[in-house]
Amino acid sequence: MRDLKEYRIATSPAEAVALLRAGPGKGRFIAGGTDMFLGRAACDFVVDINQAGLAGIERTDQGDVLIGAATPLQLCHRSEELGAFAGGELARMAGQCGNRPVRSTATIGGNLCNALPSADLAPVLLVLDAVCFVMDEESQESLPLADFFVGPRLTVLEGRLLTGLILPAEAASRHCHAIKLTRTAEDISLVQAAVGLDVAEGIVTTARIALGSVAPKPLRCHLAEDQLAGLKVADITQDLLADVALIAAGESDPIDDHRASAEYRQEMARVLTRRLLCRALADTGTEACNEGDEGGAA
Numbered sequence: 001m002r003d004l005k006e007y008r009i010a011t012s013p014a015e016a017v018a019l020l021r022a023g024p025g026k027g028r029f030i031a032g033g034t035d036m037f038l039g040r041a042a043c044d045f046v047v048d049i050n051q052a053g054l055a056g057i058e059r060t061d062q063g064d065v066l067i068g069a070a071t072p073l074q075l076c077h078r079s080e081e082l083g084a085f086a087g088g089e090l091a092r093m094a095g096q097c098g099n100r101p102v103r104s105t106a107t108i109g110g111n112l113c114n115a116l117p118s119a120d121l122a123p124v125l126l127v128l129d130a131v132c133f134v135m136d137e138e139s140q141e142s143l144p145l146a147d148f149f150v151g152p153r154l155t156v157l158e159g160r161l162l163t164g165l166i167l168p169a170e171a172a173s174r175h176c177h178a179i180k181l182t183r184t185a186e187d188i189s190l191v192q193a194a195v196g197l198d199v200a201e202g203i204v205t206t207a208r209i210a211l212g213s214v215a216p217k218p219l220r221c222h223l224a225e226d227q228l229a230g231l232k233v234a235d236i237t238q239d240l241l242a243d244v245a246l247i248a249a250g251e252s253d254p255i256d257d258h259r260a261s262a263e264y265r266q267e268m269a270r271v272l273t274r275r276l277l278c279r280a281l282a283d284t285g286t287e288a289c290n291e292g293d294e295g296g297a298a
Contacts, residue, residue, distance in 0.1 A: 006045035063169030069109025122218035127196035127208035193272035214252035224248035245274035
């Protein structure tokens with residue numbers, strides 16, 4: 001950021017895209033900027049979107065929840081709408097993103113647009129079937145969050161603007177649990193896991209499992225989900241959950257780095273997935289397992 005030549009302010013999403021594309025040089029959108037000013041990427045100018053009407057959280061008449069991309073994480077954490085959605089797990093996880101000064105500045109859109117494999121809110125948003133809204137000067141597109149990430153620090157945006165997210169009403173009563181494993185409270189995640197289950201008349205109608213920090217991008221574990229969808233809750237055993245967690249971990253592709261080994265990450269993905277599935281089933285009144293029975297794993 002030492003080479004920054006110009007700071008532009010947009011008053012609408014369309015103007016923000018136009019200002020970014022006008023050049024000259026390389027520009028970036030900015031809202032909170034907590035990650036941008038720590039990064040090493042060269043940038044000639046930035047486009048501030050804080051006055052573009054993209055902050056806020058509201059529930060629609062249909063029961064969906066709309067979240068503006070420039071909404072600070074602390075507001076997500078304190079939101080009554082998010083606190084009442086799927087057990088409030090998204091609001092809780094937003095409260096675990098860094099410290100309060102960071103959360104008061106950092107935005108939910110920035111957390112996703114950086115496209116880090118360790119993006120804090122990506123797994124829980126994936127299990128809630130979040131949908132993204134992406135705009136350019138003339139049009140808007142909606143797409144599942146699962147299709148938003150292309151690779152490490154890569155998204156589908158290509159100069160367009162993420163304007164917000166929608167949480168569908170169908171996920172409002174989902175039994176959702178998420179966790180992130182870190183060395184310290186403010187460090188980036190070593191492993192993240194999230195699960196979501198819908199149960200109707202004793203049948204698992206929807207199963208969602210997502211992982212973070214264990215693949216090039218936040219990951220939906222479709223093979224593991226397929227093992228649960230359509231099952232009677234009464235038929236779900238400890239052994240079945242152990243198998244599902246093992247399959248989920250097997251869908252990951254972690255790396256070795258200075259924070260943790262790939263082997264450790266994959267093993268903890270298994271442990272955490274099983275633990276969260278136990279909690280989600282307990283929400284339905286089914287005690288399919290004891291969280292402590294991890295076969296000696298930490």
